[in-house]
Structures are given as structure tokens and as C-alpha cells.
Amino acid sequence: MIKNAITTPITGDIVRGAIDLESTETGTIAHRLPDWARAQCLDPQLAMAEAQPSGVHLVFRTTATEIALEAVPTKRSYVGMPPRPNGMYDLLVDGKLVQQATIDAGHVLHIDMTKGTATPQKGAPGFARFTELPSGPKNIEIWLPHNETTELFALHCNAAIEPGRMNAPSTPNRRVWLHYGSSISQGSDAASPTGTWPAVAALACNVDLINMGFGGGALLDPFIARTIRNEKANLISLKIGINLVNADIMRLRAFTSAVHGFIDTIRDGHPLTPLLVISPIYCPIHEETPGPCNFDFAALANGTLKFQATGDRGETAHGKLTLQIIRDELSKIVTQRSSTDANLHYLDGQSLYGPADYAHMPLPDELHPDAATHHKIGDRFIANVFGPNGVFAPA
Template sequence: MHPEHDAGARPGWITTPLTAELLRGALDLERTERGLLPHRLPAWARRQIPDGQLAMAQSQPAGVRLAFRTRATAVELDVVATKRIYRGAPPRPDGVYELLVDGRLAGRAVAPEGDALVIDLSSGATHTRPGPVETLRFTGLPEHEKAVEIWLPYDETTRLVALRTDDPVDPPRTGDRRVWVHHGSSISHGSNAATPTGTWPAVAAALGAVELVNLGFGGSAVLDPFTARTIRDTPADLISVKVGINIVNLDVMRLRAFGPAVHGFLDTIREGHPTTPLLVVSPLHCALHEDTPGPTLPDLGALSEGRMGFVAAGDPAETAAGKLTLAVIRAELARIVGERAADDPHLYHLDGLDLYGEADAAAMPLPDALHPDPAAHRHIGERFAHLAFGAGGPFAGGTR
């Protein structure tokens, strides 16, 4: 690295340029007037995004972290965070930044202020108010050389402005950990985990000793071809695809289209990863849509009481005409993977009910009827680690 002695910083502090070699979990970095913006979809794919929901979700740095080695005992990171404000809904908690030393939590911080993205749930209209740069400080770190990671908030778009330390920084060592690329919905993205390392994919990655690339996109796991091509082109030792809930939420297709779309998505991934272990995961239990099709709408009654909630607006009778429910999707995914696995020995299926089933929902109910709470995220991550990375699982094995 080429550290810079920042004339504006306190004496003894070193500013290290923010570059791709210090970022993990991001597929593209955009240099803006207000800092470095990590993206989880490449620029060519972003040009094909059809709506603001996915554009926002892919810019939220779920699983993205700064990684470096240093003897520094103090670290400062300047950021511009984007705060989402939903009109009529209760305020969202500030996103959490977590600093890990040699894989263990050593500090947390929040950026209380930042840009504000105001969203009207009823109309979908948005507008942005600019906000200030915030400085996050982590002190009291051990003096020895160590691996440091700063995990960014999974649900706050974050521009990285400057990194300062009281000792020089070196890039992370190239390890022998396998790279796991995971695609899924808002639950894979992180909703409603409390911290970035508390999302279920982050929990599973830590237990499985793998490097996570999280392509979970809130509201946007709908078998988009550009997402399949992104996975195809991303280096990976392990791949998982969790689909179903957003297809029901948005009511975007019927059974006739769903099967061929799944085949096409998997075919595209296989173009770049012909023998990589590929795990297809069906939806978790969600009483809202087990047997009731979408679309999913905000629960206006809950909003009037100051809490977030959702309702299913479809008619169960419409499943006879091909409208999709979670139960229908689970059966179809099991059938498709079973048939394909006859010619693809590295393709696997995991029933989402084995991660979070009806009994789990009774013990750890979904607070808003759609997303798990922090305890359930940990539970799902631990289950996934056991079933996928454990002995006999599709991702079992050691280092590269």
C-alpha cells in the first residue's frame, strides 16, 4: 500500500487509499464525488435493472467488508450512510458497522447522520436529502499484527470516504478459504438482522470458514437473467441460490413460466461453473404465503399503529390457474433439481423448511409476518452451516 500522511488528520495518523484490494464481497466499486460506493452487481448488470428497488438493494453492502492487516491500535473510517425513511412507518434503526480482529468482534459503531432517502410506500415515490460525512472510531485494538475486517451495514448504502490508522496498513493475505456466492431475497440480504455479521449468510459463512459474496437482494430474487450471468462470471468455489418468496411477493409469474425460468437461471450459472457445487434452496416457512398467492402488500392497519407488517392479497383459489404459493414453489424446485441432478452430480437441493419450518415459526415468529428476527437469523445460519457445510453436506470439505 502507499499510505498518505493526511495534513488534515491528527499528528501520527496515516490515511490509506481505499482500493479494490481492501474490499471483499463487492463486485464493483464506483468512485463518486462523495466517496467510494461498493456495488454488489457489476455496472453492465446495473444498466439492465428495471426498478428502483433492486437498484437500491444491490447498493446496500450486505456482506461487504474492508479487510487489511495492521498493527494499528486505532482505526477511523469516514463514511456517508444513506438512511431510509418510510413515510408513516416507525424510524429504522441505524445501520451497524462491526470491526473484527482475527475473526472476532472487537467493536461496533453507527453513523447517526447521513443522506436521507424518503420513500412513500403507497405510491413508491422517493426523494433524497443530502447529509454529512460521519467518522467511525475504533480504539483499544491489540498492538500485534492482526487481520482486521470492518463489515458495513447490510441495509444502508454506504460511501467510503477515508480510512485512517495510527500504524500502516497492508492488504489482507490471500487465503485458502473457499469463496461462497449466495443469491437470495431480503432474508438472505439480512432483513431484520441486528448486525452485518448477524445475517444468516454471514453466520453460516463464519461457521463454514468460507469467504462470503452475498448476492441477496431485498425484494428482487426473481430469476433475473442478469443476476444469473453475474453469478456465472463471479469466481466461486461454492454457489447457492434461494428463490421463491419474492416471486410470490411480487406476483411476477405463474407456474407455466416458473419452471423454465429456473432451468434457464441454472443453465446460465452452469455456463461459467460446470462442476461447482450448486445448491438450490426452497423458501422458508411463511404462513402468509404457504397456500395464498401474492401479491404482498403493506399492512395498513399495522402502519396506523406505528409498526411494519404485510398481508397476502391473493386468492388461494387462483392456484388452480397457476398462481404461485410457497408450497407450490417448493414442490416444483424439488422436482426440477431431482430431474437435473441425474445429469449434474454437483447439483443439490435443500428444503427451506429444514432451515426454518412451522415449528421454528411458532418458537420464533416473524415479527412483520415476512422477515425473521435476529435470533431466527442465527438459527437459520446455524442450520445451513450444519446441513450444507457439515459432514455429508453439499459444501462439506476443507480449504481450496
């Protein structure tokens, strides 16, 4: 343990990117949905995803050269699959990634995908340790794992900490970018929390990120639209489509109305905020084939996680959705609305990852991009959206 450590509890003044902080008997859990919204949906998939702190990070200034974050993560173990790597904690000094750490301890959720069961196993807290940091005053950010629920206990440092950033004249005017999407936006298969494509873009463009990417949960829920409406944000993006197809949860008639309603609700709170609607990236299994999406059980039997589309292409005549249909409809919706909403914009997701990319950077499980592809998508988002001619370009 750190000699003569100063212990600081986790409080809201050092947390960025969370919508709500839940106080437990022993610590704090960062949520990406408020408590009233969580009460409106008891779906265990969404509950797990929103409590995984993608984009959430601790921000403080200190002269400490040794820092230990005490926490208890909840890891996932899939029956019949190789062990998942521990969630990563990324430490940045003055905006640059300098160290990474993991916590071996923690709870474990044992998931059997063939039976549809999840069995919890209690564990103990542990420490993400960072040592030999540069001396002198500095800005520290600790980005929490994007794919593990993490109950935060305290920071232990060999010097005092102060909330916020120092020596950053642009901080008061730092823009807040709120992004909504699916597991791809949450960061599925990214190597670390700063390696998810939204984090790559946010860090490069000096904006504060609120990541509302929810694995399996981008289903145009009204309570999420109201959450976005209520949050302070200078930039908003909505990545819509893949979960609606692979969950087979809507038909075209309901989809069009739901998109309009989602945007209407957001506009109630953000009438002039730049709002970017992004269609799905390229995903061959669902380009022309509707959902539902299911596990490829033959691949699972061999210890490989892959997904497959199980819908019938002929059912699109009856309103079933595919990615191609969704792209066409989103483009029409934005074109229609932009005649009276100059700050509403559309981006074809295939400009971030398209057929040519799949040829040399395929989706390993046929659904999610790998770590290198997350960086590729982030770089393209920077160029297309935050670049000089982009809709999020600095004024």
C-alpha cells in the first residue's frame, strides 16, 4: 500500500461522464441513466449496460506520484468461453495516456448463453495502482472500464487531490458532447476505455463526453430521450439502427414515428443544439436480412462467439427492418425535418465503417468492431464531424 497515503472518498465533484451517482453501503456506483429512468425499465440487459461506466472518468489535480483507486468491479464469465480479460483502468496525465491497470478481485457474473441464465458470485474489492507518475502539479484522469460495473470506494494518494483541471483556460468553455448508441458506441471489443471510438474522438477534440451507448439497449426508449433532453450538452449525436434490427423489436411504421418522437423530445430541451443522426455502420449479416439476431451455437460449441441473422428477407415487405431500410428511412426523416431545423444533420454510418473496411478489417463476431477498428471509426468521426467542415467544428 502507499506509504502515508491520503484517502479521498469518491464524490461527484471529481466524476465526469456520469448521469447519476448511487450511494451504496460501501461506496459509489456511476450510472449512465438517472434513477427515475432506471425505474421505468427493468430489462436486465439495459440495467447491466447502463451501470458499466463507459466514458465515465475521475478528474482531479495533484502532485501525487502514487495513486491507487480502490473499487470492486463486476466481471462477466461466459460458460464454455475463454476467460474475458479484466476491465482496464486508463490513467491520463495532462490529457495523455501514461499508465493502465486492472483489478484482479471483484464480483463475477457467470452467464450461460445457451440457458439464458446469469448467476452472481460475490467478491472482494481491490486496487488499480499507478506508480512512478511525473512529479509536480498535474491533471489526472482515470477512465473507468467501459465493460465492467465498478463500485468505487476511494482514492489513495501520496499527496492531496483537488477536483477539476488546472492551468486550462479553455476549460470553462469546454464543450459537452452527448452521444447515444448501441454496444458499438459503448465500446464492445475496444481494448480499453479510452480506446472506444467515442472516447478516441472526444479526447482528440478536447470535448467532455457523456457516452449513452448501451449494449443491446439503443431501442429509442422515451425515457432515454427525456434524459438527453434534460442533460446539459453543446453537441448531440444519435447512432440509431443496429439494435432495432437485431432485437426485431419494431416494424417500419413504428420506427418512423419513434424516430420523430425521439428527436421531438430532445428538441424540447435543446431546440438549437447541433444534432447529428448517424445510421448504422456496415454489418453484412443484417444489411438485407432482418432480425432477430442470435448466437451462432455451432461456433459457441467450439468456443467462438459469433452472431447470425435469423430473419427472412421476404418479411421486409411486411415492415421488418434491415440496416439498408433504416439508412434510407433516417435519411428521409432528417431531410424532411431539416427544412425547418437547420441544426439537424445526417451521417451515413458506412462513412465510418463500410464494405471496403469489412474486407480487410472484418467484424470478429460479425457484429462488433475490434480494437483497431474502434480507432479507425474514431479517426473518421473526427475528420467528418469535428473537422473544419464538420457539423461539430469549433465555431
